[in-house]
Amino acid sequence: MLRKRLLGAVVVRQGWAVQSFGYRRWLPLGKPQCLVENLDRWGADGIVVLSTDRGDHGPDLELIERLGALGLSTPLTYGGGLSTEEHARAAVRAGAERLVLDAVLSHNPVAVGAMASAVGVQALVAALPMVQSATGEVLHLQHRTGAQSELATSIRKLIAAEQVSEVLVIDAAGEGEGQGFNPALLEAVEAQTSLPLLAFGGLARAEQIRPLLSRPQLAGVMVGNALNYCEHAIGHLKAGLTDQPLRPHRQSSSV
Amino acid sequence: MSTAPVQFCKRCLYTTNHPLGLVLDAEGICSGCRVHEEKDRLDWTERWQQLEQLVKPYRSRDSRNYDCIVPVSGAGDSFFIVHLVKERLGLKPLLVTYNRYYNTPLGIRNLAQLRRRFDCDILIQSVNPLSVKKIIRTTLRELGSFHWPVLAGQSVLPVQTAVSHQVPLIIWGAHQGVEQVGMFSHLHKVEMTRRYRKDHDLMGYEADDLLSVFDSLTEADIWQYRYPDEAALEQVGVRGIYLGNFVRWDPWAQHQQMVKQAGFASARMNRTFDIFDHVDDWHYMDMHDWIKNQKHGYGRVVDQACREIRHGRISREDAAAQAKFYQALLPKHQTLLLEWLGLEESGFNFLIRQFVCHASEIKVAPNTIEAALPRHLFASEPGITLDTNTADRPVTIGKGYPDWFIPSIT
Secondary structure, eight states: OOOBEEEEEEEEETTEEEEEETTTEEEEEEOHHHHHHHHHHHTOSEEEEEETTOTTSOOOHHHHHHHHTTOOSSOEEEESSOOSHHHHHHHHHHTOSEEEEOHHHHHOHHHHHHHHHHHOGGGEEEEEEEEEOTTSOEEEEOTTTOOEESOOHHHHHHHHTTOSSEEEEEETTTTTTOSOOOHHHHHHHHTTOOSOEEEESSOOSHHHHHHHHTSTTEEEEEEOGGGGSSTTHHHHHHHTTTTSSBOOOOOOOOO | OOOSOOOBOSSSSOBTTOTTOOOBOTTSOBHHHHHHHGGGTSOHHHHHHHHHHHHGGGOOSSTTSOSEEEEOOSSTTHHHHHIIIIIISOOOEEEEEEOOSOBOHHHHHHHHHHHHHHTOEEEEEOOOHHHHHHHHHHHHHHHSOSOHHHHHHHHHHHHHHHHHTTOOEEEESOOHHHHHHOOSOGGGOOOOOHHHIIIIITTTOOGGGGOOTTSSOOHHHHGGGOOOOHHHHHHHTOEEEEGGGTSOOOHHHHHHHHHHHHOOOOOBBTTBSOSSTTTTBTTIIIIIHHHHHHHHSOOHHHHHHHHHHHTTSSOHHHHHHHHHHHHTSOOSOHHHHHHHHTOOHHHHHHHHHTTOOGGGOOOSOHHHHHTTOOOGGGTTOOSOBTTOTTOOSOOOOSSOOOGGGSGGGO
16 A cells, blocks of 8 residues: 655745745745745655635646656646636646646536546545634535535535545644644544545644544645745654655655 | 835835735725734733743754854844843854955944954855855846845855854844845744745846856856755755844834944944944945835835834824925945946946836935924934045955944044
């Protein structure tokens, strides 16, 4: 079995890489290509670029092409504005190896099947931002409207039919805060699918990641803001998780 | 980078066009102003204790070795940083300084005073000026910047020294991204990264990115600006921390303290009300600042005015008047720079015109604004200006100018 992955997330808003806090507050970081190049040099197991303000404007193909031109040795995943089969084709043509689907899962689940046919199920990841209510109920958060509800039947069917290859579970409330990932969110999604899961949101330190990696269905964790606070952050996290079934730290490339 | 319309912060003078990136919140207040608010909320005594714990493992047991590397210059925050490192943390620093070649006599004097006053060893790097000039020709053409070698040199020399001397801890002053645009909260305790250096300090161009088959610049010219190998950094465990995460950073107050306490000397400069920043450099607040204004639509005085607004020492309206006045002033030392570079004025201006941002056009004549300028910021105005006739030429770092060389300091 392949070992689990430590992925680096780059959140993009208005063309800038930003720190995101619960998708409500942002701090500027810099040029997305500089962050992506850095994660590649650090030996991340994958890089996920999330353009959070694309809405109905389609994927940011110019950005994907700019990142593709860096000649990365790390797989590049892109999310943002993907809602049609043509979007999926164009994003892969521009340089993305995998695609993260979010709003389209709710608004047009039929399109997901067409996208899977166009670029392959293996290239698709379903993003599910989740929150836990005060009563303990785990709900799906619609970013665009802010609505919280049970996971829609259409999404359940879609992941049950394995029209995507992995599910990215996002701790929407804890995203960016570095206070750890709520495991109840994973439990709720595990009950819906046997697809491999990825966890994102609130993860900053090795001790927060360790308990998640022991879950058999978890294929990887994704870290965002915290990777920007010190040099060699990927290496530091992996050094603290050598007892876990995580892919070994790739020696960083030199100059 | 962004195609979104430019927005203005309601509290300071920055816009969303800031080259470091700037985010406005729902109330129209920028990320820089919001992060600045932390300065009045955080427990700085507790944070200082955190710093003391952080540096503890780096104290050398060998008295022949250094505890840390501290980058310094003949201006800016250097005096206050060394004061904190040497006198409050009790560390033994190795000071490092990159010779930028635009040294003012006052800067040389300050550097010598810094070394003597705090009794520190100092390592000075002077890169072959022929290579520096070749690089500048390339960066003027590609980036509209003659300051790239300074930015690259002063940001890489401490890291190279940390590796070569096996002294892993580098201590910087404040993080520019935190202070100006609130890139990080103080709580994030952000540390030095190669990514930030390339992204922001070097405008996206590391040394090797300057090499091109269409240029005469070669590896022999740029190698001194290369970041150390990743494996070497990991092996030594190089780590650069910022004092601004642990001390309530207030440059104006700190500079005044260092004038009184440590003999730091300041001067009036051409394009700013600030009498402390960059007094060691003929061009930073002159040609460099004028070019920044042309490229980004604002000068360094806006950075300083925003800082003073946030510290509550000036109103937004007064700050805007100051900025408008100083940004309209023309540089005084263009000939000095062009003679050193061996460039014709027409050629230089042609290169800069390729980078002009139209937002920089100022339509009000300077003398119509001057009368309305608030003067209280000049209360501690020193008696000298940088174009004092003592030596209006770049000078090379050596033994340092004695105080009698600059009459107003004695």
